[in-house]
Amino acid sequence: MRIAVAGSSGLIGSQVCRLAGEAGHEVVRLSRTDGVDLLDPDAVAKALVGVEAVVDVSRPSRMDLASAREFFTTVARNLGAAGREAGVRRTVVLSIVGVDRGQDYDWYVATLAHEQAIREHAPGARVLRTTQFHEFPGQVLQRALAGRASSGAVEIMDVPTQPVDSAEVARALVEIATDPGSADRQLAGPRTERLVDLVRELAAHDGLDLTVVPGPASTSMAGGSMLPGPEVPTAGVDWHTWLESRRG
Template identity: 60%
Template sequence: MTDGQRLAVAGATGLVGSQVVELAQAAGHEVVPLSRATGVDLTVPGSVGGRLEGVDAVIDTTRSPAMDQAGAVDFFTRVAANLGAAAHAAGVRRTVVLSIVGVDRSQDYPWYVATLAHERATREHAPGPRVLRATQFHEFPGQVLDRGRHGDTAEVMQMPTQPVASREVARLLVELATDRTDGDVEVAGPRREDLVDLVRQLVELRGERVRIEPVPASPSMTAGSVLPGPNALVRGVDWETWARATAASGRL
């Protein structure tokens, strides 16, 4: 494959998808955004229409709006089937889907059951499927804090993590969609951390008064199932460097 390709980005307005769009355009690629904001509901057969005509690769960064296992599995499998059918019909050669490191080892956690279902459905339905598994993003501690917060306390899972900058993940998705290599890839940040410690640091950087209550994660995650393997790519800065820079910019 060569530069100046036509790329479709599913989930183009999300955390990673929006950065994929920006980075792909900056690299000289033409981007076809696929999201509800652009009139595409990927859970509905035929919603893509003719948007994939002339597209070289599809990058799937979709995220289920449902957090429960059944709802998320349903969302991901329908999206993969509909997107795959449209891609095959348009002659698309490659599909890169974003997943999570350790999903196959973490099937005692409902969200990871759904994420693995997304991988499998993409492999079944999409042309030229390729999976990028990433560790948790640097934004993850903030998401955990928001979801677990009840007044002045917040419950946070006690688990190891090796977080990576979401922008590096977006950059790698573009690389995998446009290069000449094949095969799945893992990516992680440079430093192993403890999630509870990261959330406590985040609260301090924000100047908030929140008491963090550690709670057990699933057995597999407690044992380190979401940590990267020895062959994972290491990209970007560590969490603290990212967090301090983000706080200085007023965006933390």
């Protein structure tokens, strides 16, 4: 099968490309790093010739609401128009567990718009909603350090989370893209944590001399909107096991 991966150079996209290639599929990489601008409809149309399935794990360079929503909707329209012309059968988009419950948080507003735009424009739309990846605490810490003064504590939003191994996310995306009978799915990690505790443990594990303290969060996230319901399947190792295996 010929599979296109939008966002092929990112954390999830690179793993999807590798897994699909190892399974014998022909992979078409769609990212600026790989020479395709997803915001250019002509470039996307040219790249999707002969493609049977699209996996959209694209992410904007800016995370503010207006920029992110514009990026997501434009990419969805471009993938949809080119996909219909090329005869694409399925378009799989990556989203977030609880995204519809977290609409007081701008990134979740933009992500839900991404879902909706793919459903509206792309052929054979499927949605995979997952909890945050194991890499998420590290990403949060990096953003906090980037905005940190020369002294003082690092504030991390105090929210419950149930992180999942990104390798399991990539595997699920490939399964949905290649299975004619696939449907929307959700996926979570095996263990509930608090994000501030994970960041604190990560900083200590990496030998960083930091004081990590709980910070404010949106009402929905503080109330548990990031957590999966009991019906959501879990997969992969817990965050602490992942940390030791990746950073040991």
